[in-house]
Each structure stands twice: as structure tokens, then as C-alpha cells.
Amino acid sequence: MIKYIFLLxxxxxxxxxxxxxxxxxxxDDSANITKSLLTGTWxxxxxxxxxxxxxxxxxxxxxxxxxxxxxxxTNYSDLxxxxxxxxxxxxxxxxxxxxxxxxxxxxxxxKFTAKVTDITLEPxxxxxxxxxxxxxxxxxxxxxSGETSVAGQTCGSITYNAVNDIHSDIIQINxxxxxxxxxxxxxxxxxxxxxxxxxxxxxx
Amino acid sequence: xxxxxxxxxxSSEAGLFYSTWGSGVMGGYNYSNEIHIGASLxxxxxxxxxEGPGTLIKSQSTFMTFNAFTRFYLRELDITDGxxxxxxxxxxxxxxxxxxxxxxxxxxIASLKMKWSPVVIVTGVGWHKVWGSGLxxxxxxxASIGGSRTIEYTENMHRxxxxxxxxxxxxxxxxxxxxxxxxxxx
Numbered sequence: 001m002i003k004y005i006f007l008l009x010x011x012x013x014x015x016x017x018x019x020x021x022x023x024x025x026x027x028d029d030s031a032n033i034t035k036s037l038l039t040g041t042w043x044x045x046x047x048x049x050x051x052x053x054x055x056x057x058x059x060x061x062x063x064x065x066x067x068x069x070x071x072x073x074t075n076y077s078d079l080x081x082x083x084x085x086x087x088x089x090x091x092x093x094x095x096x097x098x099x100x101x102x103x104x105x106x107x108x109x110x111k112f113t114a115k116v117t118d119i120t121l122e123p124x125x126x127x128x129x130x131x132x133x134x135x136x137x138x139x140x141x142x143x144x145s146g147e148t149s150v151a152g153q154t155c156g157s158i159t160y161n162a163v164n165d166i167h168s169d170i171i172q173i174n175x176x177x178x179x180x181x182x183x184x185x186x187x188x189x190x191x192x193x194x195x196x197x198x199x200x201x202x203x204x
Numbered sequence: 205x206x207x208x209x210x211x212x213x214x215s216s217e218a219g220l221f222y223s224t225w226g227s228g229v230m231g232g233y234n235y236s237n238e239i240h241i242g243a244s245l246x247x248x249x250x251x252x253x254x255e256g257p258g259t260l261i262k263s264q265s266t267f268m269t270f271n272a273f274t275r276f277y278l279r280e281l282d283i284t285d286g287x288x289x290x291x292x293x294x295x296x297x298x299x300x301x302x303x304x305x306x307x308x309x310x311x312x313i314a315s316l317k318m319k320w321s322p323v324v325i326v327t328g329v330g331w332h333k334v335w336g337s338g339l340x341x342x343x344x345x346x347a348s349i350g351g352s353r354t355i356e357y358t359e360n361m362h363r364x365x366x367x368x369x370x371x372x373x374x375x376x377x378x379x380x381x382x383x384x385x386x387x388x389x390x
Contacts, residue, residue: 005276005289019379020320020351024369027358106363174311175360199258201309 030108031173033097033180035066038171042180042202046081055081060180060202068093069114077125084124089147090160091117092167103196109170109183111193116161120147168192179203217340219387221246224378225296226267230385232275240275240288240332260307265300265318265376271326291327294348296320300376304362312360318376324351330383340389346381353377 031037039062048055058073069092077085092114102108123129123143132143138155140148152162161167170183170193179201183194218231226248233241248267255261273292279285300318305311330344355373357364 008289019377020324020348020353022353022355022373022377024355024357024373026364027356029358029360102363106365108359108361108363172361174309176311179309179311199308 028100028108029175030100031175031177032100033110033171033173035062035095035097037173037177038062038180039064039066040204042204044200044202046076047200048079048081050079053077053079054085055079057081058200058202060182062095067095069095085128086124087122087147088120088150089122090119090167093117097171103170105196107172107197109172109197111168111170113169114167116151116163116165116167118149118163119151119160121150121155122147166192168194170194170197172197217334217387217389219340219385221383221385221387223248223383224381225269228269230387238277238279240277241273242275243270243272245270255307256304258307259313260305261302262305263300263302266298268297270295273326275330275332277332286331286333287329288332288344289327289329290344290346291325294324294326296322296324298353302372306361313362314360314364315358316364316372317356317358319354321350321352324348326381328381328383334389338389340385340387342383342385344383344385346383348379348381 042060042062044058046055046057055076055078056073057076058071061070061072062068071090071092073088074081074084075086075088077083095112095114098111098113100108100110121138123132123145126145129143129145131137133141137143138148138150138153140150140153142148149163150160152165153160168188168191169185172181173179181197181199181201184196184198185194187195189195215234216232217234218229221227221230221244223246226246228244228246230242230244232243235241246267246269250263250265252263253261271292271294273290275288275290277286277288298318298320301316302318303315304313306313326346326348328344328346330342332340332342334340353376355369355376357369
């Protein structure tokens with residue numbers, strides 16, 4: 001009798017241990033990006049370039065309606081964002097937020113598009129003005145102390161969008177809604193949207 | 205060499221064990237030469253911390269298990285003496301959590317919670333020996349039947365990929381339990 005009980009339990013053992021029944025659920029707890037959430041000023045930390053002994057920081061200003069975005073990158077001639085050398089401003093309007101999606105790296109993002117209204121470069125010192133004029137930077141020679149439009153121009157290795165071009169980008173926000181990231185526009189897919197995010201965060 | 209019950213008239217024993225599901229205490233009573241009734245209580249926890257590209261992954265699991273079982277010994281042949289098959293019920297409180305955060309910003313990327321069903325049937329086979337001094341040793345391999353577990357994934361900044369989920373589900377599945385026991389028969 002015991003032998004049969006032994007064999008019964010032994011055969012049950014052989015047929016068990018294949019894993020327990022599994023049920024899973026997935027909750028999307030990521031923040032929903034809305035224009036009202038974006039409204040305001042988002043500032044990145046100072047980024048230094050030790051090779052060139054320069055630094056820069058970028059400020060994003062979303063208008064109250066959330067339709068307009070001004071991205072202003074200030075370049076500095078030192079490593080700690082103190083002495084301004086130039087300011088590049090990209091102005092966009094008619095901002096359209098897409099629905100939530102993900103990158104190929106599974107980062108939760110929203111796509112967005114906006115129309116380029118202008119891209120300007122403003123030298124901040126006379127030496128920078130001289131340098132820009134000397135090199136005919138952006139194929140322009142009339143550099144002065146104010147803002148000069150570089151929309152549609154090729155400046156060094158970068159060709160900027162022309163006025164009325166559509167700027168395609170991606171945006172990510174953390175679930176605590178304390179920072180955002182934008183796409184790496186130098187790594188765009190054939191769709192025109194960046195494939196990856198910049199690691200730089202913008203804090204409100 | 206003497207084997208359980210044949211040379212040892214002791215009716216009870218108790219000891220400590222280490223197992224895949226945790227370590228604890230085990231006690232038993234020899235109902236007859238071939239039937240042993242026992243119970244065990246174990247607890248275990250695992251805490252892991254690892255780093256991915258720009259991420260910090262922390263996980264914690266706790267396992268509390270009470271197992272009541274009956275063993276049936278094969279004693280007809282010398283070669284099988286000490287060999288047993290067992291079956292019982294395990295009452296368990298098993299929970300696990302995991303959290304992935306960004307190293308640079310401390311922002312929450314994703315998290316998960318795991319919970320196992322409180323009762324499972326446990327069957328297994330093993331080998332048990334009691335020396336003349338009363339020292340008792342056994343090793344057994346058990347498997348659970350009828351259990352279930354739930355995993356709740358929460359995505360904050362990243363989606364869990366199917367491959368990541370499968371990998372995680374595989375790593376947190378503990379259908380079998382290796383038990384190594386040392387005790388004293390009295």
C-alpha cells in the first residue's frame with residue numbers, strides 16, 4: 001500500500017514544478033503631457049565643454065496657451081556659465097502635441113510638431129562679432145550686436161530650419177512632473193522625429 | 205549504518221533546514237515505520253541592488269512558509285531504505301517589490317509588485333537517514349502545485365518590454381524547493 005502511495009506522490013511530483021499560474025497587469029503611471037502642464041519656463045543646468053573651455057545652458061519658455069515655444073541657448077566663454085558669448089533662440093508656434101507613445105528604447109514620450117517662426121543668433125561681445133564677420137558665419141557678413149536670423153542658413157555643421165518649416169520633436173516628462181527632456185534632433189528617423197532623447201533635463 | 209525507524213525507536217525529531225524558499229525549523233513524528241508526519245516553518249528574504257545603463261534597480265522579496273506534510277517511506281528493500289515521497293500543504297506569505305530609478309535624477313522609471321497565492325500543495329521526494337547517535341539528516345526536492353502569483357507592473361518613464369517581463373517572470377518563479385535538513389531524533 002505504502003509503495004503505491006509513494007509512487008502516486010512521486011508521479012505527482014514529476015508532473016508538478018512547471019511553474020505557478022501567472023497573472024500580470026500593467027499600469028501606466030506616466031504623466032500626461034498637456035500644454036497647460038508645459039506652460040512656463042524650464043531651465044537646463046549649465047553644461048560645460050572642457051575641450052573648448054566653454055559652457056552653455058538652455059531655457060525653454062512655453063507660452064501661457066502652450067502654443068508657442070522659445071528655446072534659448074546661451075553660450076559662455078567660460079566653463080561655469082558666467083561670461084556670455086552668444087545667444088541662439090529658436091522660436092516656434094502652432095505647437096501640436098501628439099499622443100503618448102514610446103521610443104525604440106521603450107522611453108515613454110509624446111511627439112510634437114511646431115512651425116518655425118524664426119531662429120536667431122545674437123553675439124554678446126565685440127570679439128564674437130568680429131569672429132563671426134571674419135568667418136562669414138552662416139554665410140553672413142553683417143553681424144552686429146543685435147539678433148540676426150539664421151533660419152534656413154547653414155552655420156558650421158548645422159543647417160537650421162527655414163521659417164515656416166515644421167519642427168518635429170519628442171518630449172518626455174517624469175511622473176513627478178519636475179523635469180522634461182527633448183529629443184536628440186541630430187538623431188532623427190526618416191519620419192523626421194528624433195529617435196532618442198537628450199539626456200539633458202529641463203527643470204521648472 | 206542504521207536507518208530511520210529500523211534501528212531507532214525514537215518517535216520524534218526536530219532540527220533546522222535550509223531551502224530555496226528560506227531557512228527555518230522542522231519537526232516530525234514517526235507515526236509508523238513507513239509514515240512520518242511533520243511540519244516546518246521557514247522564512248527568507250532577498251534584497252538585490254544592481255545597476256543598468258544610467259539606472260539603479262532594487263528588489264526585495266520576503267518568504268514566510270508554514271508547511272504541513274506526510275512522508276511515506278520505502279522500506280522493503282535496503283537500497284531504497286530512507287527514500288521517501290511526501291505531500292502536504294504549504295501556507296505562505298510571499299511578497300516582492302522592485303523599483304527602477306534613474307541614477308542621475310532619482311526619478312522613478314518603473315516598478316513592480318509581486319504576490320503569491322497563500323496556499324499550495326507541495327509534493328516531493330527525498331532521502332532521510334538517522335544515525336545511532338540521533339543525528340538526523342535529509343535532503344528533499346519539492347514542487348508546488350496549484351499555486352498562482354500576480355505581478356503588477358507600473359510604468360513611469362519606461363515601458364516594460366515583453367522580453368524584460370519574461371526574464372523577470374522567469375527569475376521570480378520558484379516552483380521547486382530543495383530542502384537540506386539536519387536535526388536530532390529523540
